[in-house]
Amino acid sequence: MELAFYLSGLTAVLATLGVIANPNPVHGVLYLVVSLLAVAMVFFSLGAPFAGALEIIVYAGAIMVLFVFVVMMLNLGQAAAEQERLWLKPRTWLGPSLLAAVLLLTLIGLLWQGNTQAMIEGGGLTAKGAGTLLYGPWLLLVELGALLLLAALVTASHVGRTTPVAAPSPAPRDMPTQAADQPVPRTTPGDKPPNTGGKPPNTGGEEVS
Amino acid sequence: MDGGILTPTVIDAIVAMLQAVAILLVAVLTSAVLTVVERRLLGLWQDRHGPNRVGPGGSLQLIADMIKIFFKEDWIPPFADRTLFMLAPAIAMASLLLSFSIIPITPTLGVADWNIGLLFFLAMGGINVYSVLLGGWSSGNKYALIGAMRSSAQTISYEVFMGLSLMGVVAMAGSFNMREIVNAQQGLWFFIPQFLGFCTFLIAGFAVTHRHPFDQPEAEQELADGYHIEYSSMKFGMFFIGEYVGMLLISALIVTLFFGGWHGPLLPPIVWFVLKTSVFVMLFILVRAALPRPRYDRVMTFGWIVCLPLTLLNLLVTGAVILLTTPA
Numbered sequence: 169m170e171l172a173f174y175l176s177g178l179t180a181v182l183a184t185l186g187v188i189a190n191p192n193p194v195h196g197v198l199y200l201v202v203s204l205l206a207v208a209m210v211f212f213s214l215g216a217p218f219a220g221a222l223e224i225i226v227y228a229g230a231i232m233v234l235f236v237f238v239v240m241m242l243n244l245g246q247a248a249a250e251q252e253r254l255w256l257k258p259r260t261w262l263g264p265s266l267l268a269a270v271l272l273l274t275l276i277g278l279l280w281q282g283n284t285q286a287m288i289e290g291g292g293l294t295a296k297g298a299g300t301l302l303y304g305p306w307l308l309l310v311e312l313g314a315l316l317l318l319a320a321l322v323t324a325s326h327v328g329r330t331t332p333v334a335a336p337s338p339a340p341r342d343m344p345t346q347a348a349d350q351p352v353p354r355t356t357p358g359d360k361p362p363n364t365g366g367k368p369p370n371t372g373g374e375e376v377s
Numbered sequence: 378m379d380g381g382i383l384t385p386t387v388i389d390a391i392v393a394m395l396q397a398v399a400i401l402l403v404a405v406l407t408s409a410v411l412t413v414v415e416r417r418l419l420g421l422w423q424d425r426h427g428p429n430r431v432g433p434g435g436s437l438q439l440i441a442d443m444i445k446i447f448f449k450e451d452w453i454p455p456f457a458d459r460t461l462f463m464l465a466p467a468i469a470m471a472s473l474l475l476s477f478s479i480i481p482i483t484p485t486l487g488v489a490d491w492n493i494g495l496l497f498f499l500a501m502g503g504i505n506v507y508s509v510l511l512g513g514w515s516s517g518n519k520y521a522l523i524g525a526m527r528s529s530a531q532t533i534s535y536e537v538f539m540g541l542s543l544m545g546v547v548a549m550a551g552s553f554n555m556r557e558i559v560n561a562q563q564g565l566w567f568f569i570p571q572f573l574g575f576c577t578f579l580i581a582g583f584a585v586t587h588r589h590p591f592d593q594p595e596a597e598q599e600l601a602d603g604y605h606i607e608y609s610s611m612k613f614g615m616f617f618i619g620e621y622v623g624m625l626l627i628s629a630l631i632v633t634l635f636f637g638g639w640h641g642p643l644l645p646p647i648v649w650f651v652l653k654t655s656v657f658v659m660l661f662i663l664v665r666a667a668l669p670r671p672r673y674d675r676v677m678t679f680g681w682i683v684c685l686p687l688t689l690l691n692l693l694v695t696g697a698v699i700l701l702t703t704p705a
Contacts, residue, residue, distance in 0.1 A: 194461075194514065195461075198461075198511075217492070217493045218493055218496070220493075221493045221496035221497060221499075221500050222496070224500035224504070225496065225500050225503050225540070228500075228503060229499075229502070229503015229504060229506065229536070230503060230533060230536070233503070233506050233507070233510065233529055233533055234533070236511075236529075237510070237526070237529055237530075240514045240522070240525075240526070241526070294492050295492065295493060295496075295552075295553050296552075
């Protein structure tokens with residue numbers, strides 16, 4: 169398991185470097201997805217499969233999809249990549265990187281002195297165990313997190329509210345797509361060509377036939 | 378030395394690997410055969426012939442299709458983002474096929490027996506969204522992009538309550554492990570106490586595999602073919618077969634989670650599993666033959682306003698019943 173831990177850790181670091189260094193925004197966001205998957209693998213190798221699975225479901229599967237979604241909608245294209253390349257000149261990143269390297273060396277030095285063998289050990293944590301911990305000693309934190317999410321939900325539904333003229337608004341989460349599909353705000357239902365006709369009856373074998 | 382390198386552990390590992398490969402092959406081949414079966418069944422239900430020319434009764438149609446798809450020119454548009462364009466079909470296929478590893482087919486047959494089984498499926502479902510999203514974006518085509526946008530918004534919305542609709546089952550079985558979920562259904566199949574969960578999971582399953590009432594991402598009248606419009610040859614084949622793999626996967630999951638998996642009288646377990654799964658595959662096809670396609674915004678509204686509250690209600694009632702009936 170140590171090997172898996174170090175390999176996925178290395179992947180996470182390299183992928184995160186890719187996020188920073190890649191001039192193409194979509195590729196950058198995808199590197200971030202890889203980085204999150206690698207972190208999930210780190211959880212797996214540490215014996216916390218529940219946390220690993222949640223990392224994939226919540227971060228890689230839901231949050232990052234929204235990021236990719238927004239970046240694709242903006243469709244920045246070649247101009248943005250050129251701009252990024254301009255910003256990535258050595259003059260810009262050399263100074264901060266040197267300072268960060270000093271910090272990294274200090275960290276490595278400290279880790280070297282400590283007991284490195286004991287650092288990646290841990291018993292397995294099952295879903296039940298995680299649940300008992302969360303709803304036992306850490307109940308207050310769970311409740312606080314829930315309150316925070318509730319506040320975010322209320323805010324989102326307030327921001328995503330449509331004006332009273334328009335049709336009853338759907339949930340705020342699908343607003344970006346609606347904007348993509350119908351850039352003009354819909355005032356009357358008749359504006360949109362109805363596409364409820366379904367398939368013509370003779371399209372049984374479609375693409376390969 | 379006792380028996381050279383063939384220690385019991387090694388033999389176990391080899392058997393497990395062979396099982397995994399066999400399940401993989403069966404899943405892919407069944408999906409390929411399903412493409413033809415679906416067209417024949419659609420023909421039957423819509424009172425027309427369907428593909429019946431190649432071989433006796435159209436039975437060799439699959440081979441003709443495969444020859445065609447293998448030998449077509451594999452064209453990548455010059456305006457496409459090459460890496461992502463090639464990556465997308467691989468993600469589509471791999472994420473769905475990996476999910477098959479958690480399904481227990483019989484008491485002894487099955488690839489993985491994890492305590493996070495069900496979560497693994499949800500994780501792979503999450504990854505699967507990228508295939509459509511990347512395929513649509515990297516094609517550099519308006520229709521593909523709109524299809525990808527629709528599809529990802531739809532999949533994310535429906536995945537929210539897909540996970541929630543399964544939590545009732547998890548609470549009743551007391552485990553994410555698929556084998557334990559099947560064993561918990563020995564007395565009563567979960568689709569009776571979890572009827573709402575079953576209905577919402579079925580709807581979410583249709584939406585996540587982009588099967589017919591939810592195939593707005595591929596609507597041919599508006600979007601030509603949606604996210605895979607620029608794909609040809611085997612890359613298109615991966616998306617195409619991937620859809621059937623998804624259908625098979627959702628059917629197998631429904632059987633495992635709600636219809637007692639391999640349990641059943643008289644017949645051996647594997648026969649029960651295959652029979653039950655094929656019933657749901659037929660249901661997928663019948664729905665495609667029978668229902669018209671709703672408008673896209675209505676699909677989204679239905680998901681958030683009808684299905685999500687239903688799953689929450691289901692979870693609430695399930696929790697209350699479990700609390701009341703469990704001896705303290």
